[in-house]
Amino acid sequence: MYYGRFYRRSRSVNRQSTSTTSLLFDVNDPNTMTRPKDVSTKWSKSTVDVARSSRYGVVTVYDNNYGATSVLKESKTRLTSVLPKVNGSWDVHTHCEWCGQALDYVAIIVGINDKNESTVSHIGCDCVGKIFGINWFGYRNADNAKKVLVEAAKSRRRAEEYPVKYAKELLWLKSVPEFLRNKHQFLNDMIEIIEKGSRPISKKMENYLKSYMSRKEFDPKTFASAKLEIDKTLEKLTMILRLVESVDTTEDARSKPWSAYSFVRSIKERFEMYHSPLTAKQMEGLNKVYTRYKGFTKKSIENKMKGDANEIPW
Numbered sequence: 001m002y003y004g005r006f007y008r009r010s011r012s013v014n015r016q017s018t019s020t021t022s023l024l025f026d027v028n029d030p031n032t033m034t035r036p037k038d039v040s041t042k043w044s045k046s047t048v049d050v051a052r053s054s055r056y057g058v059v060t061v062y063d064n065n066y067g068a069t070s071v072l073k074e075s076k077t078r079l080t081s082v083l084p085k086v087n088g089s090w091d092v093h094t095h096c097e098w099c100g101q102a103l104d105y106v107a108i109i110v111g112i113n114d115k116n117e118s119t120v121s122h123i124g125c126d127c128v129g130k131i132f133g134i135n136w137f138g139y140r141n142a143d144n145a146k147k148v149l150v151e152a153a154k155s156r157r158r159a160e161e162y163p164v165k166y167a168k169e170l171l172w173l174k175s176v177p178e179f180l181r182n183k184h185q186f187l188n189d190m191i192e193i194i195e196k197g198s199r200p201i202s203k204k205m206e207n208y209l210k211s212y213m214s215r216k217e218f219d220p221k222t223f224a225s226a227k228l229e230i231d232k233t234l235e236k237l238t239m240i241l242r243l244v245e246s247v248d249t250t251e252d253a254r255s256k257p258w259s260a261y262s263f264v265r266s267i268k269e270r271f272e273m274y275h276s277p278l279t280a281k282q283m284e285g286l287n288k289v290y291t292r293y294k295g296f297t298k299k300s301i302e303n304k305m306k307g308d309a310n311e312i313p314w
């Protein structure tokens with residue numbers, strides 16, 4: 001007899017766990033409440049008016065296939081403890097209150113208008129999308145949908161908070177030259193995280209960023225001199241490449257084994273991409289190319305053109 005009781009109990013617990021129970025938005029915090037992004041063509045005029053005049057937050061999401069009576073009770077208790085007067089029905093709904101579509105997953109949303117009156121509505125995927133700007137299709141269960149909604153709300157909040165909280169860091173990040181940032185992807189990621197709030201910033205990330213800011217090579221003063229150095233090197237590389245091109249004028253000549261064209265071009269391309277200082281060996285090689293090509297007189301070029309193409313002309 002006791003056994004049977006326990007059995008029934010544990011079954012009913014299992015059923016409840018298919019639905020979700022948490023309060024997703026703080027209804028007293030206007031930042032977590034959203035105004036409709038768009039107005040559905042499927043809504044009646046009175047629904048459009050209601051939607052336009054209120055801000056919304058999701059209370060809970062339930063799976064209509066399982067029924068959700070106990071979840072609704074809990075949502076109601078939680079919500080009425082923060083908002084004493086909530087108008088609206090808490091029964092299980094089979095159709096969206098706003099557009100009339102049949103429901104599988106139901107979002108219970110609370111709306112608060114400018115007069116601080118609150119209403120509760122049970123709506124479906126389409127209407128959630130219209131309000132929160134999130135496409136709800138394709139989510140396999142209410143739990144996933146809830147996670148997405150919670151994440152979107154948190155991101156929105158962080159996107160407002162972070163640019164203010166990390167204003168100094170953002171300014172510094174933006175002052176780091178792009179080529180340097182591209183070598184340290186973390187810095188690019190941080191710009192995105194601060195601006196878009198795409199994920200929370202942990203203490204560890206904060207400290208890591210600070211360690212970057214204190215590094216000498218990332219001192220804004222050194223950026224300027226580093227850039228000057230890069231410009232100088234680039235100027236030299238361009239000059240040598242032009243010199244080689246002026247001697248090896250044709251595609252054919254440039255592809256010959258004795259032409260320095262591909263050697264110089266590959267060094268220049270790599271430098272443009274990574275800005276890493278040239279190695280001693282590269283510099284030596286470039287110097288040799290420079291002296292060799294500089295030594296060509298007009299006459300020797302002519303001779304070279306006349307000579308056997310398989311013979312190295314110098």
Ligand SMILES: [Zn+2]
Nearest residue numbers: 096099124127
């Ligand atoms: Zn709807």
